[in-house]
Amino acid sequence: MNLARAVLSCLMASFFFASAQTLTDPLATSETLNLYAKLSKLSGKAYLVGHQDALAYGVKWKYEPGRSDVKDVTDDYPGLYGWEIGGIENAAALNLDSVPFDEMRSFIKQGYERGGVITISWHGDNPLTGKSAWDAAPGSVAAVLPGQTKHAVFVKQLDAVADFLGRLKGDQGEPIPVLFRPFHELTGGWFWWGTKGNTAExxxxxxxxxxxxxxxxxxxxxxxxxxxxxxxxKSKDNFLERYPGDEYVDLISFDAYQRGEPELSKSFAKSLDHDLSILGKVAKERKKIPAVGELGYNQIPDTRWFSKTLHPVFKKHQMAYVLFWRNAGFKAKENEMEYYVPYIGHPAAPDFRTYYQAPETLFQKEAAHLKLYQKD
Known part of the structure; x- marks a missing residue:
């Protein structure tokens, strides 16, 4: 880590918000309170950079201790680790991306002990139909609410989720703080909790x-x-149409993926800038932390996408983190490669190293300097 980035880490407090947000859980653990307070103070000067399943696998490798495609390229781990627990509701040994849950718990602890942040999503099966999260059968949400036909099924699923989350412990037995992101991409119609056949209420x-x-x-x-x-x-009102209330939400975000040819990078940047502007306004008014929940451009055909498309936009906005999606590698079923962070030898790897060196991006080494789980 060069001197400029070391100084940034040590002096991060000078870039904090004047007024921090308040965590909605009045009984939150001290580590969770400290993490939230520090995330809430991260200004537009810097943000954590994360990667989904970073420690489990990458392009052309799986389950090699200490390895990460991000680390291969930058000599540093991500500052944020994303994990998925879809399948836990069925007592499965593996999640829906074939990551063993026992291994996942170990990976989560490793990231936490290094000073990184953990975020978890849940693509739970549809309790109404018993099919996958992508079975957007009308009436699915109504069926799982209290007093309805599939409420008991849903509660059983939640118990499995709670059992997993409750077993995430640090070396001193303390619960590991988790940014929990259930029912994500809720404004789309592709999940059972989405807009297809379900009302905002x-x-x-x-x-x-x-x-x-x-x-x-x-x-x-x-x-x-x-x-x-x-x-x-579309607007602040559009973003908040299904918002459950300030007392139930700590952090607000959206997911964004670029599709198509590199020529579309400029229009993607414009759209991203627009969405972050709306997110920032909502965050300020509601006193919530803004972030980018998922982001990516599969196979990264634009070799300067990180430094020329993303970085100029992110510099304009306040957010606590961005999570790049997973490097699944070759997927036989789809007969295609899937990865969102470059690996060693990829044409975009030099550009990702440039992005890594930007003073606004915080990876593992700088996250550790910030001591996110300790009180200032």
Missing amino acids: EYKALFRFTVDYLRNKRQLHNLIMVYNTSNGL
Whole structure:
């Protein structure tokens, strides 16, 4: 880590917001409170850079101790680690991306002990139909609410989620704080909790019940709750149409993926800038932390995408983190490669190293300097 970046890490407090947001859980653990306070103070000067499944696998490798495509390219781990627990509701040994849950718990602890941040999403199966999260059968959300036909099924799923989250512990037995991102991309119609056949009020009730159950019934006080829409935000009102309320949300975000040819990078940057502007306005008014929940450009055909498309936009906005999606490698079923961060030898690897060196991007080494789980 060069001197300029070391100085940035040590003096990060000078870039903090004047007024911090308040965590919604009054019984949150000290580590969770400290993490939230420091995330809330991260200004537009810097943000954590994350990667989904970073420690489990990458392009042309799986389960090699200490390895990460991000580390291969930058000699540093991401500052944020994304994980997925879809499948836990069925007592499966592997998640829906074939990551063993026992291994995942170990990876989560490794990231936490290094001083990184953990975020978890949940593509749970549809309780109404028993099919995958992508079975957007109308009436799915209504069916799982209290007093309805599939409520007991959904509660059983939540218990499995709570069991997993409750077993995430540090070396001293303390619960590991988690940015929990359930029912994400809620403004799309492709998941059972999405807009297809579900009303805004039903979604709000689903989110509220989930938070209340995990927090009050299961006594999980290590969760920072994330409200996460799709991209293409039309307005503040549009973003908040299914918002469950300030007392249930700690962090707000959206997911964004570039599609098509590199010539479309300029239009993607414009759209990203627009969405971050709306997100920032909502965050300021609601006193919530803004972030980018998922981001990527599969196979990165634009070799300067990180420094020329993303970086100029991100410099203009306040956000706590951005999470790049997973480097799945070759997917036999789809007969295609999938990766969103360059690996050694990829044409975009030099550009990602340039992005890494930007003073605004915080990876593992700088996250450790910030001591995110300790009180200032």
